[in-house]
Amino acid sequence: QVQLVESGGGLVQAGVSLRLSCAASGRPFSSYAMGWFRQAPGKEREFVAAIRWSGDNIYYANSVKGRFTISRSNAKKTVYLQMNSLKPEDTAVYYCAASERRDYYTGEFRFYDYWGQGTQVTVSS
Numbered sequence: 001q002v003q004l005v006e007s008g009g010g011l012v013q014a015g016v017s018l019r020l021s022c023a024a025s026g027r028p029f030s031s032y033a034m035g036w037f038r039q040a041p042g043k044e045r046e047f048v049a050a051i052r053w054s055g056d057n058i059y060y061a062n063s064v065k066g067r068f069t070i071s072r073s074n075a076k077k078t079v080y081l082q083m084n085s086l087k088p089e090d091t092a093v094y095y096c097a098a099s100e101r102r103d104y105y106t107g108e109f110r111f112y113d114y115w116g117q118g119t120q121v122t123v124s125s
Helices: none
Strands: 002-007 010-013 018-026 033-039 046-051 058-060 068-073 078-083 092-099 119-124
Touching: 002 092, 018 033, 018 092, 018 119, 033 068, 033 078, 046 068, 046 078, 058 068, 078 092
Parallel strands: 010 119
Antiparallel strands: 002 018, 018 078, 033 046, 033 092, 046 058, 068 078, 092 119
């Protein structure tokens, strides 16, 4: 089992950058593929980015491709989401998730086994 804690959210203006972190504890971090999801008020949770356990395969939602970068450090047991050129529509609670199917860097949240509590990102125009 793994516990996940997100950090780095906040209130920012459009166009700036923000980096989210998700620290894991428990089993070796390389046991998991990792993903970032977000949920805006009144909307369903949506996929943002995913990364294979080794970090060599990455998958992005079209809405963030070219602006967001997911990365991980297995030594630090942390996954990151670098968010550039933020837009008001990026406003949401951001969640990190871990999948025991570590080769599945998927956007389907049903494949993720563990979730963090979320961190709020608010982008003002």
